[in-house]
Amino acid sequence: MSAYPSIEDHGLIGDLQTAALVATDGTVDWFCAPRFDAPSIFASLLDSERGGHCFIRPADDGYVTRQLYLPDTAILVTRFMSDDGVGEVVDFMPVVGSEPTDRHRLVRLVRVVRGTMAFVGEIQPRFDYGRAAHTLEQVSADGAVFGTGGPSLTVHRIGGVVMHGGRRAGAMEKSGDGLRITGTLREGDVTGVVLETGGAGPARVSPEEVDALLRETSRYWREWNGRSTYRGRWREMVARSAMTLKLMTYAPSGALIAAPTAGLPEQVGGERNWDYRYTWVRDASLSVHALLGLGYTEEAAAFGVWLMDRVHESVGERSGPLKIMYRVDGTCDLVEESLDHLEGYKGSRPVRIGNGASDQIQLDIYGEALEAIFAAAEAGLELAHAGWAQLTALLNWLCEHWDQAEEGIWETRGGPQRFTYGRVMCWIALDRGIRLARRHGRPAPVDAWTEARDGIYREVMERGWDGARGAFVQHDGTDVLDASLLLMPILGFIAPLDPMWLSTLRAMREELVSDSLVYRYNPSASPDGLSGSEGTFTLCSFFYVDALARSGFLEDAELTFGKMHTYANHLGLYAEEIGLTGEQLGNFPQAFSHLALIRAAIVLDRHLDATQDLVGPTVREAMRRLDEPGDGTGSWRVPGGDGDA
Numbered sequence: 013m014s015a016y017p018s019i020e021d022h023g024l025i026g027d028l029q030t031a032a033l034v035a036t037d038g039t040v041d042w043f044c045a046p047r048f049d050a051p052s053i054f055a056s057l058l059d060s061e062r063g064g065h066c067f068i069r070p071a072d073d074g075y076v077t078r079q080l081y082l083p084d085t086a087i088l089v090t091r092f093m094s095d096d097g098v099g100e101v102v103d104f105m106p107v108v109g110s111e112p113t114d115r116h117r118l119v120r121l122v123r124v125v126r127g128t129m130a131f132v133g134e135i136q137p138r139f140d141y142g143r144a145a146h147t148l149e150q151v152s153a154d155g156a157v158f159g160t161g162g163p164s165l166t167v168h169r170i171g172g173v174v175m176h177g178g179r180r181a182g183a184m185e186k187s188g189d190g191l192r193i194t195g196t197l198r199e200g201d202v203t204g205v206v207l208e209t210g211g212a213g214p215a216r217v218s219p220e221e222v223d224a225l226l227r228e229t230s231r232y233w234r235e236w237n238g239r240s241t242y243r244g245r246w247r248e249m250v251a252r253s254a255m256t257l258k259l260m261t262y263a264p265s266g267a268l269i270a271a272p273t274a275g276l277p278e279q280v281g282g283e284r285n286w287d288y289r290y291t292w293v294r295d296a297s298l299s300v301h302a303l304l305g306l307g308y309t310e311e312a313a314a315f316g317v318w319l320m321d322r323v324h325e326s327v328g329e330r331s332g333p334l335k336i337m338y339r340v341d342g343t344c345d346l347v348e349e350s351l352d353h354l355e356g357y358k359g360s361r362p363v364r365i366g367n368g369a370s371d372q373i374q375l376d377i378y379g380e381a382l383e384a385i386f387a388a389a390e391a392g393l394e395l396a397h398a399g400w401a402q403l404t405a406l407l408n409w410l411c412e413h414w415d416q417a418e419e420g421i422w423e424t425r426g427g428p429q430r431f432t433y434g435r436v437m438c439w440i441a442l443d444r445g446i447r448l449a450r451r452h453g454r455p456a457p458v459d460a461w462t463e464a465r466d467g468i469y470r471e472v473m474e475r476g477w478d479g480a481r482g483a484f485v486q487h488d489g490t491d492v493l494d495a496s497l498l499l500m501p502i503l504g505f506i507a508p509l510d511p512m513w514l515s516t517l518r519a520m521r522e523e524l525v526s527d528s529l530v531y532r533y534n535p536s537a538s539p540d541g542l543s544g545s546e547g548t549f550t551l552c553s554f555f556y557v558d559a560l561a562r563s564g565f566l567e568d569a570e571l572t573f574g575k576m577h578t579y580a581n582h583l584g585l586y587a588e589e590i591g592l593t594g595e596q597l598g599n600f601p602q603a604f605s606h607l608a609l610i611r612a613a614i615v616l617d618r619h620l621d622a623t624q625d626l627v628g629p630t631v632r633e634a635m636r637r638l639d640e641p642g643d644g645t646g647s648w649r650v651p652g653g654d655g656d657a
Contacts, residue, residue, distance in 0.1 A: 016060060016358050017041070019276055020581035020596035023079055023088040024256065027105035028263035030116055031272040033057065033600070034103050036079050036582075038090050039067040045163070045209040046114045048262060048269050049289040049339055051140040053165060053209070058275050058363050059354040064138030066207065068101050068122055070094060071130040071194065079582060085233035086255055087226065088583075097127025099197065101204075106225050107232050110263045112341075114210030121170060121222055122204040124197040133193035135205070137165050141351050141365070148189055155205070155214025156184070156191055166211040167191060170204040171219050241307030244617035249577060252584040253606035254306055257299060260603050262340035266314025267291040268299050269340060271588070271599035275351075277360035278546040278589055278598045285356060287365045288588075288599040290346060292337045293319070293377040294421065295603050297384035302610040304391050316388045318342065319381060320399045323406055331373045332413060333406045334381065336423075338370075346370040372419040373428070376496075378410050379437025379444075383503065386444035389452070400454050407445045408457065411464040414438040415471070420487075421496045422532060429487040432476035433496040436505050439468040443504075472505075477512065483519035484512070486533060495524055495532045495552035498559045508562035517563060520556075528575035529590055530556045547589035547597040550579075554608035561612075561619045569616055576609075 017035040022042075025032050030050070032043040041056040041063070055063035075094040082089060087104040102121040122131060139146055139160050150157045155167040169184065184193050197203065202219045236258065242250050260269045274287035296315055303312045321342055326333040338344050348368035356363045385403070389395055395403070414435065417428035442465035449456035475488040486494035497516065501508035524531045529548035553576055560569035579590050586605035588598030 016057070018595060019357075019587055019598075019600050020585075022581070022585075022600060023081070023090075023103075023583050024259055024272065024585065024601055025086055025088050025103050025105050025118070026259040026272070027108045027116055028258070028261060029108055029112065030105075031259055032103075032105070032118055033273065034079075034088055034090065036077050036090060037067065038069040038077070038092070038101050039065050040103070040118065040120075041065050042273055043118065044272075044289070045116050046112075047340060048260075048272055051144075051163075052142075053137045053139055053163075055138065055141060055354070057273070058351075058357055059142065062138060062142045062354060064136055064142060066120070066133075066135045066137075068120060068131060068133040068193070068204075070099065071132040081252070081583060082230060084237040084251065085230050086259055087230055087233070092129065094127075094129065097124055097129040097199070099124045099129040099131065102226070104226065104229050106229050108263075112264045116209045117211075117225075118207040119170075119222060119225060120204045120207070121202065121226070122197065123202045124199050126199055128196060128198045130196040131194070133205075134187060134190060135167060135193070135207070136188075136190035139163055139165075142353060143351075146189065148186060148191070150213055151184070151186060151191075152214060153184070154216040157213060163209065164211075166208045166214055168206040168208060168211075168214050168217050170206060170217050170222055171202055172216070239307060242305070242614070244613055245620070246573075246577075246613045246617075249580070249584055250306070250610055250613050253609045254302075254308070256585060256601050256606045257302065257603055257610075258311070260601075261311065261315075262291075265340055265342065266311065266316075266318045267338070267340040267342070268296040268315060268603055270295050270337075270604065271602050273599045274365055275354075275360070275363040276357055276587070276597075276599045279360075280358050280597070281360055283360075283362065284546060284598075285360050285362065285364055286599070287348075287367050288602075290337045290367060290370075291318075291340055293322070293334055294336070294374070294380045295607070297377075297380035298611075299603060299607045300384040300387055302607040302614075304387055305610065305614045309391060309393070312384075312388055312391065313393050316385065316393060319384065320395075320402070323381075323399070323402050326402075326406075328371070331371050332375075332378075333409055334377055335370055336372055336374045336377050337367060344370060369419070369423040372423060373416070374420060374423070375410075375414060375416075375418045375434035376421050376431075376437035378406065379440035379503075382407075382441040382444040386448060389448060395448070395452075400448075403445065403448075404456055407442060407461060410438060410441055411460055414464065414468060429489075430475075431487045431494075432472060432484055433486075433494060433499070435468050435472050435476060436497070436500055436503075439465055439472070439505060440503055442468070469505075473512075481519060483516040492533060493520055493523055495520065495530050495549065495555065498530075498552060498555040501562050502555065502558050508559070509564065514563065517559060524552075525556065528556075528572040529553050529579070547591040547595075549589055550576075550586045550602065550605035551588075551608045553590075554605070554612040557612040558608075558615050561616045566616075566619055566623060570620065573612060573616055 021036045022033040043054040044050045044052045056065035070092050075092045078091045090101045092099045144160050146158050146160045155169045158165040271288035275285045278284035300312045328335045346367045348366040350362035354363045420431040442461045478485045481491045486492040500506045506513045530552040532549040557569050557573045585601040587596035587600040588602040
């Protein structure tokens with residue numbers, strides 16, 4: 013089996029319509045164009061032989077490598093250090109704006125900052141996930157063109173010929189159906205390539221032109237980062253998470269993808285390998301709180317428009333008015349297929365594109381969608397009359413359909429159940445609809461919505477609660493715990509100091525929490541229709557921090573949050589899951605993980621600020637009770653203990 017870099021050994025760059033992953037060894041091993049969900053051009057992350065790649069690295073062994081972002085930007089620097097010199101590859105993509113385009117540029121600037129260094133590079137594209145043949149044309153000193161009769165990739169050379177001892181720095185020649193680049197640079201020398209999709213013939217790009225692109229890209233990200241209103245304790249982590257969410261946002265529509273990759277495994281060698289390059293209503297809706305919490309109202313508003321367009325369309329079939337996921341342009345042709353010609357990351361097969369879960373019924377998405385719309389309205393973003401009318405129809409549908417079996421938040425393929433989390437989020441949807449109607453004077457069947465909301469509440473309290481377990485459970489008829497229920501106090505369904513919740517939190521800590529890491533559920537106790545196991549779920553780990561803070565366990569919350577920082581990669585990025593030895597698992601980076609980090613930081617800051625000078629008896633009592641045995645059915649209550657939305 014071929015060698016693969018670790019999932020965490022990557023940085024992300026992008027231009028707000030597509031993105032690329034760059035490994036610490038200088039390899040671009042994932043790049044799709046012209047959109048996030050388009051076929052790949054480089055995909056050696058999924059097959060090191062057949063996937064396609066573009067690497068630039070020292071020609072000789074005996075070097076170490078480090079990677080960093082230029083401060084407050086999405087410009088990635090991979091540094092190579094040896095006894096003879098220090099070289100850098102600077103990777104970035106100039107931002108292309110809000111109009112869809114086939115033209116995308118990936119700039120790979122090579123320079124030496126100390127001594128001398130011999131470099132070798134290789135460009136081996138494999139179009140359409142390695143399924144489309146290509147030709148290599150127009151090879152010259154200025155570059156070359158890879159063509160397929162459809163999509164193409166143009167290689168532009170950066171700078172002129174640099175001669176040292178009769179050797180050219182940046183000499184370019186054919187290598188099979190790809191290109192090979194070799195040469196030696198001294199301190200101050202600059203070369204490299206610009207890889208362009210949808211472009212014309214090759215043309216030499218001067219270092220001055222590249223420097224202008226670099227400064228323009230840097231200015232964009234610094235200005236965007238400067239708009240953040242966050243002034244808390246974890247500015248660097250929060251800023252990097254915010255920029256990561258921005259990099260995964262499709263500017264023409266405002267839609268946020270779940271991750272820029274497909275097929276990266278939740279268990280190496282296993283079958284849990286999904287395509288996450290789409291917009292989940294759930295993930296993107298939850299991001300609205302994170303964006304608004306940082307002052308990014310434009311991004312929240314753009315997604316709100318996208319979401320209301322989906323509400324208007326009501327194209328869901330079995331799923332109800334909304335489908336659980338869409339492409340970034342709002343279309344929903346997500347037929348799932350396997351790329352059997354690819355071996356998968358470290359042999360993890362099948363490699364899937366598309367997503368067969370797209371028409372599942374997952375009732376929780378209505379709660380997340382209404383919570384996002386409500387949060388936007390609270391931030392001053394107005395909802396038009398037509399939008400309110402369609403929202404009313406959606407909530408009327410929910411009143412009639414909330415009490416049915418569904419596939420649930422984790423998209424399990426083991427059959428529908430009456431998931432407690434789905435019921436909680438139906439309650440959230442109706443509660444937020446009622447609040448919107450009353451606060452904004454909108455016409456609505458509020459009495460019917462209230463009756464349904466209250467019925468859901470009773471259902472959760474009676475059938476979602478397991479008295480013998482002393483905890484809220486995954487669904488009626490089981491005693492399995494589910495970390496999605498950490499959102500119960502976060503979204504205000506239950507008071508964070510309610511004995512029933514404290515008992516549930518204690519049960520989760522005993523069964524689902526490993527140090528600071530949280531499993532979403534126990535697959536062996538709750539079969540999900542798939543073989544194998546998985547790592548801890550980073551989203552749930554940050555929700556655990558949030559829930560601890562709200563329930564008064566601030567020392568535990570702060571320590572857990574600090575430990576979670578040690579699981580980030582060298583750039584502050586997180587995949588979907590974390591394995592037993594701290595390795596990142598699943599698609600990378602993951603929007604879920606970063607939006608939850610932002611939310612946890614904001615909440616933890618707020619609670620730490622409020623208790624710096626005083627720890628009241630309410631908090632001390634809650635902390636004592638969490639360590640006591642009990643079934644959570646006591647009548648003890650704390651005034652004003654409601655969760656805030």
